[in-house]
Amino acid sequence: MEKMIYSILSAKRNPEKLNALLVGMKGISDSDLCAVSFDEITAIVSDFKRADLIADRSNAIEYAGVIENLAQQFTVLPMRYGSVMESAELINKMLERNYHEFQQNLQKVENKYEFGLKIFCDSEKLKSELRIKSEADIQTPEKPATGIKNSVYKDYVDKKLKEHRLEELMLTYVDSVIAKITGYLDRLNTINKFKKMASDTNIIDAVFLLDKERKDALIHVTEDLKNQYPVLNFVLTGPWPPYNFVEIAIK
Amino acid sequence: MHDNVTDQSKDITMLELLDRVLTKGVILSGDIVISVADIDLVYVGVKLLLSSVETMEQLKAGKPIIL
């Protein structure tokens, strides 16, 4: 019977707590949850039917709910929705092959939560601000003395060049915001990941990994940032299980 | 008014959650998620995608994709 895998965790300190927890929970489509272990690493799985995998988003939400519940009691490595293997034996072998990586990752995320910070701005407004600031700097190539007439192609290049320079200015601005954030987070001992210009309005999409206890400190940092950048909008979400911090190439 | 705010907050939380559970987390292999014939989530191995000509023919003929 095919198994859906929800997450990887270590229950070596408290196997009874895990069993008690699993008994009180259900997987997707009301399935029972059980543990498949190799040595100190455990995969939380349930039986499932292929039909469930191709259902609507409510199954994915249920799946994430299982991960959340586990994450409240244990350090977990969340699996992506749709993680399926053919049998418990194969899962066992997979745990064995990747044992070291799982151990390392569990250690990395122990007692930590993930938080997301998305920063929005009106891109056009920002661009016009930046454009005004830099209009003086933009020089287009000089017309040659021989008087070669302006061609439509040269105009095209001029247009593209202006766009390019504006984009570079945007990126420089975004980099400076990221540098500021990194500075503020320095004392919180975080791992940070930034995505720039995820969309026209989402100029920074960041995720942070930090100690659970530092949630309030992170909220304060966000408030400070808002004061620094009144023109930007900040949205902080969390705490989440460490979805963005589990990079393992499964063998 | 209060309810509307709460609902929207929940919606946003849901979207953030789905983004994580569908596109992040540990993956078992380098499969690509593709929606096939209106079915929301089907994992198609990268190898299958690259040798997709045959599959296209099957799709056109209305046959189900064999994973």
Added chain:
Amino acid sequence: MISDNKILFNSGSLDELSEEIGKLTNNEESRLKLGPDNADSGLAKLVLTLVELIRKLVEKQAMRRVDGGSLSEDEIERLGETLMKLELKMEELKKHFNLSDRDLNINLGPLGNLM
């Protein structure tokens, strides 16, 4: 815990935000849909996305060169001609297959968004 509100801080209006996040997430439109009716345009989307990606990269690199000041007038002229024709061709193709810029940004799951 799922039903908890996970928003810890939000300085903008919620309307704006749900619209934003809706655009960002892995919704149905951004997945590559291949069905019996649209297998052709599914493939076209994939191909055009890759072509557009390359075109954008070439354009970016070209602008860096122009900005660097190392190109002659002639070279700039020729560059402009080539890039412009490329862009026009792309517009033609997009129109032909009825694809917008947004259509061409495919979510490749583990590989993230193409652009």
